[in-house]
Amino acid sequence: MLKYITKRILVTIPVLIGVVFLIFVMLSVVPGDPLTVMMGEKVKVDVIERLSEAMHLNDPWYVRFGWYLWDALHGDLGTSYKLMRSVSSLIANAFPKTLMLAVTAAALSWIIGIPAGIISAIKKNSLADHLFMGFALCGVSVPAFSVGMVLQNMFNGILPVSGFSSPKHLILPALVLGWNAAGTIARLTRSSLLEVLEDDYIRTARAKGLAPVSVILGHALKNSLLPVITMMAIQVSSLLSGAVITETLFSIPGVGRLAVDAINSRDMPLLQGTVIFTTAVIIGGNLAADILYSVVDPRIRVEGGK
Amino acid sequence: MASFEQAASLAARAAVNSAKNGFSQEQRLSAVERIEEEELLFLPKPDTIGTKLLNMCRENKVAAFSGVVLAVMAAAILFADKLTVYDPNGVNLMERLLPPSGAHWCGTDELGRDIFTRILYGGRVSLLVGVIPTTISMAIGIVLGMVSGYIRQTEAVIMRLADIVLAFPSIVLAMVVMYTLGATTTNIFVALSMIGWAKTARVVRSQTLSLREQEFVEAARGMGVGKWTIMFRHILPNCLPSLIVLFTLNIPDAILSEANLSFLGVGTQPPDSSWGLMVSQARTFAQSSPWMLIFPSLAILIMVLALNFLGDGLRDALDPHGK
Numbered sequence: 001m002l003k004y005i006t007k008r009i010l011v012t013i014p015v016l017i018g019v020v021f022l023i024f025v026m027l028s029v030v031p032g033d034p035l036t037v038m039m040g041e042k043v044k045v046d047v048i049e050r051l052s053e054a055m056h057l058n059d060p061w062y063v064r065f066g067w068y069l070w071d072a073l074h075g076d077l078g079t080s081y082k083l084m085r086s087v088s089s090l091i092a093n094a095f096p097k098t099l100m101l102a103v104t105a106a107a108l109s110w111i112i113g114i115p116a117g118i119i120s121a122i123k124k125n126s127l128a129d130h131l132f133m134g135f136a137l138c139g140v141s142v143p144a145f146s147v148g149m150v151l152q153n154m155f156n157g158i159l160p161v162s163g164f165s166s167p168k169h170l171i172l173p174a175l176v177l178g179w180n181a182a183g184t185i186a187r188l189t190r191s192s193l194l195e196v197l198e199d200d201y202i203r204t205a206r207a208k209g210l211a212p213v214s215v216i217l218g219h220a221l222k223n224s225l226l227p228v229i230t231m232m233a234i235q236v237s238s239l240l241s242g243a244v245i246t247e248t249l250f251s252i253p254g255v256g257r258l259a260v261d262a263i264n265s266r267d268m269p270l271l272q273g274t275v276i277f278t279t280a281v282i283i284g285g286n287l288a289a290d291i292l293y294s295v296v297d298p299r300i301r302v303e304g305g306k
Numbered sequence: 307m308a309s310f311e312q313a314a315s316l317a318a319r320a321a322v323n324s325a326k327n328g329f330s331q332e333q334r335l336s337a338v339e340r341i342e343e344e345e346l347l348f349l350p351k352p353d354t355i356g357t358k359l360l361n362m363c364r365e366n367k368v369a370a371f372s373g374v375v376l377a378v379m380a381a382a383i384l385f386a387d388k389l390t391v392y393d394p395n396g397v398n399l400m401e402r403l404l405p406p407s408g409a410h411w412c413g414t415d416e417l418g419r420d421i422f423t424r425i426l427y428g429g430r431v432s433l434l435v436g437v438i439p440t441t442i443s444m445a446i447g448i449v450l451g452m453v454s455g456y457i458r459q460t461e462a463v464i465m466r467l468a469d470i471v472l473a474f475p476s477i478v479l480a481m482v483v484m485y486t487l488g489a490t491t492t493n494i495f496v497a498l499s500m501i502g503w504a505k506t507a508r509v510v511r512s513q514t515l516s517l518r519e520q521e522f523v524e525a526a527r528g529m530g531v532g533k534w535t536i537m538f539r540h541i542l543p544n545c546l547p548s549l550i551v552l553f554t555l556n557i558p559d560a561i562l563s564e565a566n567l568s569f570l571g572v573g574t575q576p577p578d579s580s581w582g583l584m585v586s587q588a589r590t591f592a593q594s595s596p597w598m599l600i601f602p603s604l605a606i607l608i609m610v611l612a613l614n615f616l617g618d619g620l621r622d623a624l625d626p627h628g629k
Contacts, residue, residue, distance in 0.1 A: 018470035026486045141558065141610040143565040146585050146603035149592050156593065244477055245566055259478065260570055263485050275482055279474050286473075 001294070008290055012283050019279045020072065024065050027268050068272075077273035082265045087273035091255060095277075097164055098247070098254035101177065102239035104170050108178035109185050110232065114225075116182070117189025121224075122216060124194065132186060139183030148176045148249040162251040173250045177243060181235050188231050193224040226297050230289045237285020240278070355547065355624065362623035369619025372612035379609055383433055386426035394427035395419065395577050403595045413597035415587070421598065424579055425605050431491060431580035432609070435564040436557040439498035444553060446499065447506025448545075452537045454507065455514025465511065468504035476501050477566050484572040491574055494567060498560050509552060513545045547624035554617035558610040565606060581606045 052058050059067075071078065077087035116136065120129040151172050152161040160169045196202065197220055205215045244256035251257070255274055262271035353361070363370040382389060398418035406413045412421035454464035471479070483497035517523060518541065526536050565582025567573030574580040576587075581602045588598035 014466060015469050015473055018466065019473055022470060023482065026482055030486050137611060137614055138607065141614055142603065142607045143562055143569070143582060143585065145566070145569045146599070146606065149585070149589060149599055150603070153592050153596060153599075238475060244475075244481070245569060248570065259481070263481060263570070263572065271482065271485070275474075275478055278478055282475060283473050 004294055005291055008287060012287055016280060016283060017069070019283070020069060020276055021065065023272055023275050023279075024068060025061070027272055028061055028064070030268070072276065077276065078269035080262075080267055080270040082267045083270070087269050090258060090270065091273060091277050094253055094255045094258050097252055098240055098243055098256065101170060101173055101243055101246070101252060101254060102236060104174040105177035105181060105239055106232070106236050108174055109181035109235070112178070113182035113185030114189050114228065117186040117228075118193060118216070118221070120186065120190045121193035121197070129190075133190070136183035136186040139179040139181075144176050144180060144245045145249050147179065148172070148246060151175060152249075164250075164252045164254075169250075169252075173243075173246045173252060176246050176249075177239055181239065184235065185228065185231065189224070189228050192227050193220060196220045196224040199223075226293070229296060230293045233285055233289035233292055237282045237288075240281050240285070355550075358623045359620075362619055366619040366622065368615050369623075372615040372619070375608065375612045376616065379429070379612075380433065383426055383429035386423070386430070390420065390423040390426060392420035392423040394424050394579065403591065403598075405595070406597055412601040413595065415584075415595075415598055416591055421584075421601055424584060425581065425602055428579040428581050428584055428602070429605065429609075431574055431578060432561050432564065432582070432606070435491075435494055435498070435580065436561045436609075436613075439495045439502060440553060440556045440560050442495065442499040443502030444506045444549065444556065446503035448510050448542070448549065450503065451507035451510025452514050452541060452545075455511040456518055456533065456537055456541065461511075464507065468507050471501060471504040472508075474501075477563065480563055480567055481570060481572055484567060489572045489575055491578060494564055494573055497567075498563055502556060502560070505556075506549075506552060509548060510545055513548065514541055517541050517544055551617055551621045551625050554613055554620055558613040558617075561606065561610055561613075 068078070075088055077091070079085070080087055080090060083090065113136075116132040120132045123129050155161065155172060159171055160166070161172060163169055193216075202215060202220055205219050206212075210218070240255075243252075243254060244260060246252070247254045247257040248260050255278060259271060259274040259278070261267070262274060363373075386394075396419060398414075401410070401414050401418040402416055404410055404414040404418075410420050410422065412425065414420055415424070450464050450468075454461045479501055480497045483500060484493060487493040487496060514537075523536060523540055526540055531540075561581075564573055564580060565585065568580055568582035569586040574583045576583070584602035585599060585606070588595075588602070592599040
């Protein structure tokens with residue numbers, strides 16, 4: 001068990017370094033001098049030289065990458081050109097908001113998605129099944145900002161439609177994110193439960209005269225939720241990072257919004273920092289999903305440990 | 307017993323023959339079965355992709371209907387100039403923000419441009435963004451996936467690269483690529499192709515890994531057929547069913563990605579138009595002129611929904627074990 005987890009953690013390290021490298025290279029080919037972005041056109045030459053020295057701007061890119069990686073390992077992602085604050089502290093300020101939104105949306109998607117998937121699987125091809133699955137498919141087929149804008153107009157005046165100052169502000173953005181996530185969860189729960197219901201041990205349970213409800217709840221559900229649990233963990237991490245659109249639309253000052261602001265103001269260290277942070281969150285989430293899966297399903301551990 | 311040995315030797319002969327002629331697994335199987343049919347058993351021929359598709363249309367009405375909807379939409383987008391009398395960029399300030407009417411089926415926007423016309427023309431960008439990057443990224447993914455599955459030395463490099471690309475939230479990576487390259491329609495193709503290949507590569511690699519162990523590939527290798535011929539003439543045709551499904555399901559992803567990029571301001575740039583850009587431009591006017599928001603959103607929803615239904619149907623018909 002410990003061996004499997006250690007192995008999984010070790011595998012993620014090169015991926016993480018690769019992520020930092022890719023972003024670093026991509027952003028260092030963007031034209032434009034960081035000092036001009038930072039201080040405008042009229043700066044004294046000696047100031048430029050001093051700052052260039054301090055920020056390692058005169059070094060070749062691989063030396064700068066080394067410095068960046070070294071600093072990032074110590075929790076320092078650089079200083080924002082525009083806001084003149086450390087990127088780490090900006091992210092630390094924004095992350096709790098993103099986290100709250102993600103957790104609310106995830107909870108919403110489980111409360112709706114799992115029961116909808118179960119009902120659809122039990123009553124396969126019924127009206128309820130078609131309605132739920134149609135609703136689920138719509139959730140993954142429409143851009144989040146379309147849904148968000150429609151909701152903003154429907155609930156304008158009833159619920160707060162932008163900003164982030166009370167729990168009420170969470171309702172609409174969480175609905176937008178949650179619908180999409182609920183669609184995925186419901187579809188997965190349905191297909192996974194349908195697969196398990198074909199298994200021999202379910203036939204045995206039915207044959208020994210168990211009530212249909214206890215066959216489903218006591219026997220089938222437990223096994224069919226295995227892939228759903230993994231998906232849930234992956235989803236929390238993707239909600240944490242993928243809320244870019246929703247945060248922009250609802251003016252929520254989270255990490256996604258920070259990244260979009262960084263693009264609009266050409267603030268390279270901030271963009272670099274937010275992208276690396278969100279990707280690290282995703283990698284961590286996938287790692288957690290794998291470990292969780294190996295805890296609930298020992299078969300994975302055995303196969304993966306070989 | 308004798309008949310079993312006879313069948314086995316016939317099968318081996320067929321395998322060698324088909325390997326020599328460069329036949330795919332399916333053709334080989336049907337060759338084996340033809341011999342068996344004549345000499346030993348009475349087995350039905352396996353369904354070809356075409357037959358499976360026909361069966362799907364007969365059995366899965368939703369998928370068939372989605373196909374029809376897509377064909378109609380594509381035709382409307384292609385022949386946009388025949389279907390509307392308005393110019394998509396024709397500003398007419400006398401007719402700004404008009405609600406839907408007989409003259410303007412979907413109303414007009416803040417510059418008096420006909421929204422129905424703009425949806426038809428904007429659909430060209432959305433359709434191209436759906437098809438072109440998906441085609442490019444899948445071509446890259448197919449080659450890299452097969453190579454990494456068949457030539458084991460390359461696996462570490464290619465698959466770690468795929469891991470890195472897949473680690474990013476795709477919208478964030480697309481955003482950074484667009485920022486780096488500059489926001490133009492061509493760069494949307496580049497950005498989405500750079501990101502999309504990794505998923506295809508993983509699927510193709512895992513199929514290659516199982517196919518390369520099968521007898522017909524072994525037979526081909528035994529005959530001295532080259533690596534690349536084996537990959538492209540024996541392994542690739544057998545990946546086709548899941549690739550068709552993947553293609554259908556990747557297009558809606560690309561369309562939604564373009565919409566998201568345009569909403570963030572790093573996608574399609576005015577005066578060009580795409581459905582995503584139309585929706586995001588409606589933001590300021592959504593309260594007073596909801597038709598500006600509703601109709602382009604519906605266009606995206608219908609097209610993406612139809613592609614998803616079609617993709618699900620194709621999966622059931624062609625690739626029942628794929629997920």
